Amino acid sequence: MTTRAIRAARLFDGTRTTKNPVVYVSDRTVVRVTHDEPVAPDVDVLDLGAVTLLPGLVDAHTHLVFDASTDAVGRLQAVSDDELLRGARVAATRALQTGITTVRDLGDRGYVARRLRAELDAAPHTGPHVLAAGPPLTSPRGHCWWLGGEVEGVDAIRASIAAHAARGVDVVKVLATGGEITPGTRPFLMQFTPAELAVAADEAHRHGLPAAAHAHSAEAVAAAVDAGFDTIEHASFLTPDGAAADDAVIAKVAAAGTVVSATLGYLPGQPVNPRSAALSATLTAIFTRQRRAGVRMIVTSDAGIDPSKPHDVLPYAAEMFLLFGDEPETALRAVTSDAAAAIGVGATKGRVAAGYDADLLAVTGDPTTDITALREVQAVFRAGVRVR
Numbered sequence: 502m503t504t505r506a507i508r509a510a511r512l513f514d515g516t517r518t519t520k521n522p523v524v525y526v527s528d529r530t531v532v533r534v535t536h537d538e539p540v541a542p543d544v545d546v547l548d549l550g551a552v553t554l555l556p557g558l559v560d561a562h563t564h565l566v567f568d569a570s571t572d573a574v575g576r577l578q579a580v581s582d583d584e585l586l587r588g589a590r591v592a593a594t595r596a597l598q599t600g601i602t603t604v605r606d607l608g609d610r611g612y613v614a615r616r617l618r619a620e621l622d623a624a625p626h627t628g629p630h631v632l633a634a635g636p637p638l639t640s641p642r643g644h645c646w647w648l649g650g651e652v653e654g655v656d657a658i659r660a661s662i663a664a665h666a667a668r669g670v671d672v673v674k675v676l677a678t679g680g681e682i683t684p685g686t687r688p689f690l691m692q693f694t695p696a697e698l699a700v701a702a703d704e705a706h707r708h709g710l711p712a713a714a715h716a717h718s719a720e721a722v723a724a725a726v727d728a729g730f731d732t733i734e735h736a737s738f739l740t741p742d743g744a745a746a747d748d749a750v751i752a753k754v755a756a757a758g759t760v761v762s763a764t765l766g767y768l769p770g771q772p773v774n775p776r777s778a779a780l781s782a783t784l785t786a787i788f789t790r791q792r793r794a795g796v797r798m799i800v801t802s803d804a805g806i807d808p809s810k811p812h813d814v815l816p817y818a819a820e821m822f823l824l825f826g827d828e829p830e831t832a833l834r835a836v837t838s839d840a841a842a843a844i845g846v847g848a849t850k851g852r853v854a855a856g857y858d859a860d861l862l863a864v865t866g867d868p869t870t871d872i873t874a875l876r877e878v879q880a881v882f883r884a885g886v887r888v889r
């Protein structure tokens with residue numbers, strides 16, 4: 502297989518930053534990274550000039566079946582699974598064009614994201630690598646019940662997870678609390694008992710699958726940690742009156758090493774959910790508190806749910822991470838190597854190093870000092886092929 506070389510001014514390889522890299526790619530894989538070394542005359546060189554090369558971004562919480570319209574839920578309920586699949590292809594393309602080369606879909610209907618994964622595995626240059634949860638497990642008429650994942654009692658939980666595994670999902674998603682987008686549910690109320698959550702996490706692990714818990718309340722976050730979930734989605738510590746950090750629960754999350762997936766990022770100029778807007782300063786303080794307590798945190802988007810969250814919003818989410826007192830390089834890790842590790846693909850995604858998939862992003866400027874440079878996309882490579 503022919504080896505090609507990509508030159509850039511700077512490389513953030515997922516862990517650290519270096520100058521004048523040469524990244525050698527053979528077929529779909531990075532085979533070598535050197536610095537300040539001449540390239541052999543028989544090797545094709547692509548010199549990208551004054552750009553920073555990074556791993557393709559990893560969005561570990563997205564919804565490809567939501568179209569980011571003002572009525573994403575209503576539209577989803579009105580169309581067929583085949584129509585959802587067509588929309589998911591569009592969403593996946595939009596993500597790839599901004600440099601998101603891996604997405605973890607945390608809730609679809611009819612295993613649409615799993616179907617898309619199969620398509621993109623066969624034609625990787627047309628979209629990101631997809632990991633899919635299928636319909637998330639929820640209580641009867643609970644949060645996102647219209648996605649088809651209603652279960653009641655431990656036997657139904659086990660049977661549902663077995664059925665998901667048989668469909669080839671990559672992760673099991675459980676809605677431990679209600680959510681904002683489902684009338685009749687409350688984000689600060691539990692939908693399952695702690696014992697049921699423990700059964701769900703155990704059953705997922707028994708099938709060799711990681712488990713992700715959607716948890717907005719302190720009680721649900723604590724129960725998800727005790728149950729052994731691998732990631733906690735949102736961890737926003739919502740209460741009936743707003744939101745309030747619970748330091749004992751935060752200490753428990755930190756001690757367990759459970760990864761919090763902070764769903765952040767809003768496209769400027771779009772209306773933001775009024776409740777989120779009103780809580781924004783409080784939520785920033787709560788996430789800051791989690792970081793100071795040593796909670797492992799990755800940055801994700803929840804893309805698709807409304808117009809402020811299109812499927813390419815992740816760079817804006819990375820910017821918000823700086824509000825919690827972290828440096829730009831930490832924010833970059835939170836959308837590359839740390840995110841890949843958190844979702845079980847850390848051996849092939851999220852880094853630029855020998856043996857890793859050649860999923861790359863090149864941006865103008867230096868995102869390691871100015872994170873907004875992530876928006877200045879110059880080139881995207883997926884599985885070794887330049888797609889932008």
Ligand SMILES: [Zn+2]
Nearest residue numbers: 562564607803
């Ligand atoms: Zn979500």
